[in-house]
Amino acid sequence: xxxxxxxxxxxxxxxxxxxLLPIVAVAAVVVTTxxxxxxxxFTPDDFRQGSTVKxxxxxxxAAMMAINIWVMMLVASLVWLIRRHHVSALAAKAAAPIGLxxxxxxxxxxxxxxxxxxxxxxAWDPRLTSFLxxxxxxxxxxxxxxxxxxxxxGADLTAVLCLxxxxxxxxxxxxxxxxxxxxxxxxxxxxxxGTRMDWAYKAPxxxxxxxxxxxxxxxxxxxxxxxxxxxxxxxxxxxxxxA
Amino acid sequence: xxxxxxxxxxxxxRAGGGFGLGLAFFLILAVLVPLxxxxxxxxxxxxxxxxxxxxxxxxxxxxxxxxxxxxxxDGSLDLLATAPVPLEAVVTIKALAHWLTTGLPLVxxxxxxxxxxxxxxxAYLWLILSLLLGTPAxxxxxxxxxxxxxxxxxxxxxxxxxxxxxxIPTLVFGAEVVSRxxxxxxxxxxxxxxxxxxxxxxxxxxxxxxxxLRINLR
Amino acid sequence: MLxxxxxxxxxxxxxxxxxxxxxxxxxxxxxxxxxxxxxxTTLLRTVAGLQPALAGEISAAPDSIAYxxxxxxxxxxxxxxxxxxxxxxIYGTRGIEMALEQMNLRALEDRAAxxxxxxxxxxxxxxxxxxxxxxxxVLDEPTVSLDVASVALFGAVVxxxxxxxxxxxxxxxxxxxxxxxEVLDLSPYKARLPDLGAGGFDEAFL
Numbered sequence: 001x002x003x004x005x006x007x008x009x010x011x012x013x014x015x016x017x018x019x020l021l022p023i024v025a026v027a028a029v030v031v032t033t034x035x036x037x038x039x040x041x042f043t044p045d046d047f048r049q050g051s052t053v054k055x056x057x058x059x060x061x062a063a064m065m066a067i068n069i070w071v072m073m074l075v076a077s078l079v080w081l082i083r084r085h086h087v088s089a090l091a092a093k094a095a096a097p098i099g100l101x102x103x104x105x106x107x108x109x110x111x112x113x114x115x116x117x118x119x120x121x122x123a124w125d126p127r128l129t130s131f132l133x134x135x136x137x138x139x140x141x142x143x144x145x146x147x148x149x150x151x152x153x154g155a156d157l158t159a160v161l162c163l164x165x166x167x168x169x170x171x172x173x174x175x176x177x178x179x180x181x182x183x184x185x186x187x188x189x190x191x192x193x194g195t196r197m198d199w200a201y202k203a204p205x206x207x208x209x210x211x212x213x214x215x216x217x218x219x220x221x222x223x224x225x226x227x228x229x230x231x232x233x234x235x236x237x238x239x240x241x242x243a
Numbered sequence: 244x245x246x247x248x249x250x251x252x253x254x255x256x257r258a259g260g261g262f263g264l265g266l267a268f269f270l271i272l273a274v275l276v277p278l279x280x281x282x283x284x285x286x287x288x289x290x291x292x293x294x295x296x297x298x299x300x301x302x303x304x305x306x307x308x309x310x311x312x313x314x315x316x317d318g319s320l321d322l323l324a325t326a327p328v329p330l331e332a333v334v335t336i337k338a339l340a341h342w343l344t345t346g347l348p349l350v351x352x353x354x355x356x357x358x359x360x361x362x363x364x365x366a367y368l369w370l371i372l373s374l375l376l377g378t379p380a381x382x383x384x385x386x387x388x389x390x391x392x393x394x395x396x397x398x399x400x401x402x403x404x405x406x407x408x409x410x411i412p413t414l415v416f417g418a419e420v421v422s423r424x425x426x427x428x429x430x431x432x433x434x435x436x437x438x439x440x441x442x443x444x445x446x447x448x449x450x451x452x453x454x455x456l457r458i459n460l461r
Numbered sequence: 462m463l464x465x466x467x468x469x470x471x472x473x474x475x476x477x478x479x480x481x482x483x484x485x486x487x488x489x490x491x492x493x494x495x496x497x498x499x500x501x502t503t504l505l506r507t508v509a510g511l512q513p514a515l516a517g518e519i520s521a522a523p524d525s526i527a528y529x530x531x532x533x534x535x536x537x538x539x540x541x542x543x544x545x546x547x548x549x550x551i552y553g554t555r556g557i558e559m560a561l562e563q564m565n566l567r568a569l570e571d572r573a574a575x576x577x578x579x580x581x582x583x584x585x586x587x588x589x590x591x592x593x594x595x596x597x598x599v600l601d602e603p604t605v606s607l608d609v610a611s612v613a614l615f616g617a618v619v620x621x622x623x624x625x626x627x628x629x630x631x632x633x634x635x636x637x638x639x640x641x642x643e644v645l646d647l648s649p650y651k652a653r654l655p656d657l658g659a660g661g662f663d664e665a666f667l
Contacts, residue, residue, distance in 0.1 A: 318532025
């Protein structure tokens with residue numbers, strides 16, 4: 001039985017992702033399109049919200065992935081700090097822009113949904129606020145990577161930032177909940193889709209969630225491959241200079 | 244350790260140390276806000292807690308890059324890292340010096356600025372107390388940000404981007420203490436949470452700061 | 462006593478030197494030479510403990526190394542005495558007076574360091590080394606920007622340090638006026654590039 005850590009070897013990772021990436025990519029496209037078409041065109045309209053509710057099929061999976069990707073980056077950062085596998089650090093680097101876009105999709109679809117439902121594009125609801133803060137954390141993380149030349153130093157510093165940032169992101173989440181209650185006396189707007197959801201909605205929603213997960217994995221594999229190649233290119237250029 | 248503290252204080256207070264810049268910034272902000280918002284006392288009183296806290300936070304941010312940048316440029320940081328003192332202690336002392344030269348003066352001047360912004364009388368005690376409890380966290384978190392960006396050219400702007408999101412919990416609870424105090428509500432919960440964040444940050448962040456500083460020096 | 466065995470070190474993730482071995486006996490000085498960029502500074506920073514070694518070992522008595530780089534950590538707005546007193550407090554030593562005497566800084570002790578000439582600043586940097594009270598001096602280009610007289614003074618200070626049982630590891634490419642020092646040329650220790658062929662990717666990655 002081969003150890004899981006073997007995939008931390010860049011060569012092994014490149015070989016495996018070479019055949020894995022097309023499969024995941026095709027699966028991602030198929031599952032996501034199925035889920036979205038199913039959700040948009042083959043579900044009944046909600047008796048209160050009409051067909052606006054169907055944006056949930058984009059909104060919820062994106063928001064879910066936005067958080068999951070940060071958790072994945074946290075795990076990858078820990079793996080880098082403890083075991084120093086380069087692939088892990090580069091995977092965290094590749095995941096960040098995907099997470100940023102997912103957060104942005106969540107925020108924008110939320111605004112589009114909120115406009116007809118609540119009559120406003122934006123409300124300082126704890127959930128919305130937390131997502132905006134998460135967006136800022138992604139920005140900072142990506143900016144730090146971009147600012148550092150030495151790849152190992154960049155990996156180390158961003159990993160520590162990811163750890164510390166995670167703690168503060170959780171704190172910010174509680175602060176946002178607390179702060180909103182303080183202003184609105186608990187009369188908060190909830191983004192949570194309906195109290196009880198029919199299977200007619202649940203099934204396509206779960207399909208979309210799986211689809212978004214696959215899209216992330218496909219993009220992550222492609223991104224990590226790019227980062228590994230960029231890293232190797234840097235190493236080769238440095239060799240040229242040394243020789 | 245005391246030697247490092249007195250040295251840092253002395254450097255901050257002597258010419259070119261930049262002491263007082265944060266204070267001046269805080270004052271200017273308290274002047275600009277009424278000019279922008281209008282002189283209506285009721286409006287100003289309503290937003291005063293938030294303005295004072297955001298002002299304190301930005302004033303703190305202004306002087307963060309001096310914590311390590313000067314010592315990095317003249318090589319003192321290399322020498323301190325090889326000296327027989329733990330880097331965690333160096334980082335803590337640096338944060339303390341930053342607080343004494345920036346945070347504490349902000350706390351002391353804040354009642355005057357509260358006056359300018361028509362802060363309700365009941366809130367003064369809570370303003371001072373919340374800033375006194377919260378500004379140490381601002382210094383410690385800021386020291387972490389400064390340590391992260393110490394070797395970088397044009398690190399100042401990046402540092403703001405990294406540090407400001409980390410300031411959010413402190414800001415929320417700090418401003419909440421003051422605005423609840425102004426409305427005569429109970430402030431125990433936000434005050435306890437603010438103190439908790441400060442205690443946690445002071446206890447744990449120096450280790451992270453020292454770690455990233457070592458990475459940046461290698 | 463400072464012993465270095467099979468040391469390899471890297472800068473920016475690239476191996477620069479490998480297999481460097483030397484031993485520094487009490488009372489001796491070792492001068493490291495080599496062209497610019499060959500890794501002198503990196504080697505010294507590794508010995509001083511500022512960065513980890515790729516391979517090999519460095520053995521020295523605990524708390525025996527005092528490191529001095531190009532920049533000597535002098536604060537312009539502090540006086541000469543304040544600068545030295547700070548480092549004495551950090552290293553837990555006393556003896557600023559002796560350092561002031563030895564480096565001929567007595568007359569300047571109350572002057573702000575920013576008003577010193579380049580040579581005087583270097584002397585202050587050396588006084589800082591004396592103040593640390595450490596036996597092993599690790600010096601990076603200590604005589605840069607010094608005139609002939611100051612280089613001679615530097616030589617005398619190092620010699621006095623060696624006579625008292627000290628050691629010095631110095632990287633430089635100019636003459637220090639220390640004829641008794643051993644010289645180690647670092648050029649032969651240049652790290653070989655890892656093979657691209659065999660295991661390839663992972664190794665060439667670094």
